[in-house]
Amino acid sequence: MMAQTDSSETPLLEVLNLRVEFPTRRGTLVAVDDISFDIKPGEVLGVVGESGAGKSLTGTAVINLLEPPGRIAGGEVRLKGQRIDNLPQEKLRHIRGRQIGMVFQDPLTSLNPLYTVGYQLEETIRTHMNMSEGQARKRGIELLSEVGISAPQDRIDQYPHQFSGGMRQRIVIALAVCANPSLIIADEPTTALDVSIQAQIIDLLKRLCHEQGTAVMLITHDMGVIAETADRVAVMYAGRLAEVGPVQNVIKQPYHPYTKGLMGAIPTVGQKLERLTQIDGAMPRLTEIPSGCAFHPRCPKAFDRCDTERPDPIAVEESKVACWLYDDARVLSGETEQ
Amino acid sequence: MTDVLQDKRPSVQPSGPLVSVQGMSKYFDVSPPFLTRVLQGRPRRALRAVDDVSFDIPHGSTFSLVGESGCGKSTVARLLVGLYQPTQGEIYFDGSAVSQLKTRRHLADFQRRIQIIFQDPYASLNPRWRVRDIIAEPVRTHRLLPEGAALRKRVAELLDHVGFSNKDGEKYPHEFSGGQRQRISIARALAGDPEFLVCDEPTSALDVSVQAQILNLMKDLQKELGLTYLFISHDLAVVSHISDYLGVMYLGRLVESGTASDIFNDPQHPYTRMLLDAIPDLEMSGRKRIPVAGEVPSPMAPPAGCHFHPRCPFADARCREEIPGITESKNVRVRCHAVEEGRLTPEVLAEAAAART
Numbered sequence: 001m002m003a004q005t006d007s008s009e010t011p012l013l014e015v016l017n018l019r020v021e022f023p024t025r026r027g028t029l030v031a032v033d034d035i036s037f038d039i040k041p042g043e044v045l046g047v048v049g050e051s052g053a054g055k056s057l058t059g060t061a062v063i064n065l066l067e068p069p070g071r072i073a074g075g076e077v078r079l080k081g082q083r084i085d086n087l088p089q090e091k092l093r094h095i096r097g098r099q100i101g102m103v104f105q106d107p108l109t110s111l112n113p114l115y116t117v118g119y120q121l122e123e124t125i126r127t128h129m130n131m132s133e134g135q136a137r138k139r140g141i142e143l144l145s146e147v148g149i150s151a152p153q154d155r156i157d158q159y160p161h162q163f164s165g166g167m168r169q170r171i172v173i174a175l176a177v178c179a180n181p182s183l184i185i186a187d188e189p190t191t192a193l194d195v196s197i198q199a200q201i202i203d204l205l206k207r208l209c210h211e212q213g214t215a216v217m218l219i220t221h222d223m224g225v226i227a228e229t230a231d232r233v234a235v236m237y238a239g240r241l242a243e244v245g246p247v248q249n250v251i252k253q254p255y256h257p258y259t260k261g262l263m264g265a266i267p268t269v270g271q272k273l274e275r276l277t278q279i280d281g282a283m284p285r286l287t288e289i290p291s292g293c294a295f296h297p298r299c300p301k302a303f304d305r306c307d308t309e310r311p312d313p314i315a316v317e318e319s320k321v322a323c324w325l326y327d328d329a330r331v332l333s334g335e336t337e338q
Numbered sequence: 339m340t341d342v343l344q345d346k347r348p349s350v351q352p353s354g355p356l357v358s359v360q361g362m363s364k365y366f367d368v369s370p371p372f373l374t375r376v377l378q379g380r381p382r383r384a385l386r387a388v389d390d391v392s393f394d395i396p397h398g399s400t401f402s403l404v405g406e407s408g409c410g411k412s413t414v415a416r417l418l419v420g421l422y423q424p425t426q427g428e429i430y431f432d433g434s435a436v437s438q439l440k441t442r443r444h445l446a447d448f449q450r451r452i453q454i455i456f457q458d459p460y461a462s463l464n465p466r467w468r469v470r471d472i473i474a475e476p477v478r479t480h481r482l483l484p485e486g487a488a489l490r491k492r493v494a495e496l497l498d499h500v501g502f503s504n505k506d507g508e509k510y511p512h513e514f515s516g517g518q519r520q521r522i523s524i525a526r527a528l529a530g531d532p533e534f535l536v537c538d539e540p541t542s543a544l545d546v547s548v549q550a551q552i553l554n555l556m557k558d559l560q561k562e563l564g565l566t567y568l569f570i571s572h573d574l575a576v577v578s579h580i581s582d583y584l585g586v587m588y589l590g591r592l593v594e595s596g597t598a599s600d601i602f603n604d605p606q607h608p609y610t611r612m613l614l615d616a617i618p619d620l621e622m623s624g625r626k627r628i629p630v631a632g633e634v635p636s637p638m639a640p641p642a643g644c645h646f647h648p649r650c651p652f653a654d655a656r657c658r659e660e661i662p663g664i665t666e667s668k669n670v671r672v673r674c675h676a677v678e679e680g681r682l683t684p685e686v687l688a689e690a691a692a693a694r695t
């Protein structure tokens with residue numbers, strides 16, 4: 001189905017001005033605020049940002065699985081050009097299993113403790129693909145082995161609690177990819193995995209991208225994984241997009257002051273520092289999002305304009321950066337150098 | 339049996355380790371259901387999640403466990419806090435054998451002094467409780483503070499420690515993101531003033547900046563209160579940052595242990611060497627990340643002799659048959675025949691490294 005070669009231009013997933021709200025007694029919380037991005041076939045978009053920045057909510061909003069009272073309050077989500085944010089649940093359910101595979105941050109929500117892992121894999125495979133019981137079981141065993149579960153034929157009939165934390169995480173990944181979806185949304189898929197298994201999962205995702213043109217939205221706070229996997233990276237802060245751009249730029253020469261702080265907090269092997277760099281202060285609560293640029297109370301570069309006007313994403317080279325430092329006039333006059 | 343272990347029991351001295359694990363094993367019964375066994379003639383099967391593991395954790399220090407997914411780290415954690423009973427071996431806490439703690443008072447005391455932060459923050463928070471009650475629970479259970487102002491102040495303090503405001507205490511767990519929930523479970527673990535904190539992947543759900551905040555907090559608490567940690571993480575950078583001592587596990591066995599700096603600077607066991615070579619490269623310097631070669635074998639049917647032999651470039655006939663004992667080499671304790679025999683000379687190692695790239 002997928003156009004194989006000239007896939008470079010048409011995005012597989014387009015998210016336009018997405019807004020997610022939680023109505024509460026004390027007023028409406030805006031957890032995702034005016035976010036736009038797209039992902040092309042075969043591309044991996046990394047989504048990073050502090051805890052509570054709205055990464056998981058963005059992922060769940062794309063597949064319209066927000067838990068009430070959370071709701072999409074604005075914007076559009078398009079898959080292969082077709083709007084999916086306003087489809088009835090019935091249609092969506094089909095799209096979710098077949099076209100979009102989801103790895104939730106909490107592996108246990110995707111696994112039923114009462115059924116064996118094999119049963120759950122076979123069920124999912126047979127619901128979405130035309131396969132016999134025997135074929136589905138064979139595919140299930142293959143997938144377990146692809147995610148690095150050794151002796152899968154021995155383990156496929158065990159229950160989720162008989163696996164280690166990292167194994168359960170990998171079983172969820174196997175479930176998400178088993179119907180060959182065209183988009184995979186993976187929320188912290190490798191958090192509990194050691195580097196070698198991580199590499200194996202990354203290889204699996206990359207292979208799906210190359211061979212089948214699968215697009216991946218990879219939500220993670222692990223910059224090592226981002227550096228190795230992502231083609232582009234979106235950085236979120238307080239429900240907004242701070243910066244989106246090619247992976248080398250975001251990691252090696254970030255533009256946004258928040259991204260710069262984020263990169264400084266990463267420990268490296270062999271370095272036993274007394275303290276790690278922290279970005280001073282904490283991300284604001286959703287009830288107290290600062291005026292203007294949401295980062296301004298913590299920003300070492302903040303200036304008069306920042307607490308009154310909200311910056312829109314500004315194109316800087318191949319990136320888009322929501323920061324007044326990169327407003328045309330300043331960029332041209334070279335004031336941002338440092 | 340107990341007598342032999344009793345003899346080894348360290349005398350109660352403040353200088354002795356806070357935690358001492360001796361010859362600890364845990365086997366799980368993973369047999370097929372009874373009917374299947376009978377009808378298909380399949381045997382009972384055991385899975386050795388932890389196999390003859392021994393280590394000490396000195397007062398006020400951090401001991402980290404690393405190793406590939408499924409090697410038994412969480413099982414060690416659960417054994418240490420008494421959630422599983424060891425199949426064999428003994429755990430000593432502050433000089434007392436844990437299996438001998440019989441009276442209610444001793445057990446309650448033990449449970450307060452040892453706390454665990456679970457790998458999965460979702461499963462461990464009661465969804466129907468407000469966050470402030472979740473955090474206050476250990477204080478209430480062990481009657482550490484009376485209800486009222488003092489307790490409220492303590493909860494507010496703990497919330498603040500992990501980066502929340504007092505108002506967040508009113509909310510329920512589902513109103514928080516993944517990383518925020520992990521911080522709630524950290525606050526709860528700290529609430530009972532534990533001496534020994536078992537942290538199973540405490541920061542893997544956290545982004546780097548909150549991770550830095552939590553790791554700094556853990557270090558501060560260690561300095562102020564003399565806390566002792568068992569720390570489990572797959573992130574070797576975090577481990578190297580926080581650990582005094584390190585244990586490397588492979589398929590249930592502890593294959594190398596010693597001070598973290600010795601192991602990071604000069605790993606002895608072939609598996610540890612591979613593990614350190616596989617660290618991802620954030621500098622994007624183009625250094626080839628060498629993946630750990632070969633598959634992790636099934637823990638239900640581990641290879642004979644040294645479990646690592648099918649993946650080890652230095653394996654020989656002895657490795658395939660005989661379980662390696664513990665050898666002291668350059669300050670670290672290693673289970674490896676080649677190290678014991680002195681076969682791993684710099685030339686041999688260089689050759690193997692060249693062959694892999």
Ligand SMILES: Nc1ncnc2c1ncn2[C@@H]1O[C@H](COP(=O)(O)OP(=O)(O)OP(=O)(O)O)[C@@H](O)[C@H]1O
Binds near residue numbers: 022070516517544
């Ligand atoms: N049901 C809810 N009610 C109110 N607020 C909520 C609810 N669910 C999420 N939030 C808030 O929305 C914000 C974004 O949450 P989200 O789960 O998307 O964060 P995240 O970026 O995935 O963080 P993490 O890295 O910790 O997983 C958080 O501040 C969270 O407290």
Ligand SMILES: Nc1ncnc2c1ncn2[C@@H]1O[C@H](COP(=O)(O)OP(=O)(O)OP(=O)(O)O)[C@@H](O)[C@H]1O
Binds near residue numbers: 166
């Ligand atoms: N309750 C149980 N019943 C049967 N097998 C179990 C049980 N708990 C753990 N195991 C098995 O024991 C082995 C070790 O599991 P453990 O959870 O200790 O691994 P781990 O090192 O913590 O891995 P991870 O890094 O993935 O969390 C695994 O093979 C697992 O499947």
Ligand code: SF4
Binds near residue numbers: 294306
């Ligand atoms: S807009 Fe201002 S406050 Fe915001 S990141 Fe840029 S300089 Fe800092």
Ligand code: SF4
Binds near residue numbers: 608654657
């Ligand atoms: S005992 Fe043999 S197989 Fe095992 S690690 Fe040492 S050399 Fe390799």
Ligand SMILES: [Mg+2]
Binds near residue numbers: 187515517
């Ligand atoms: Mg999340």
Ligand SMILES: [Mg+2]
Binds near residue numbers: 164166413457538
């Ligand atoms: Mg574990």
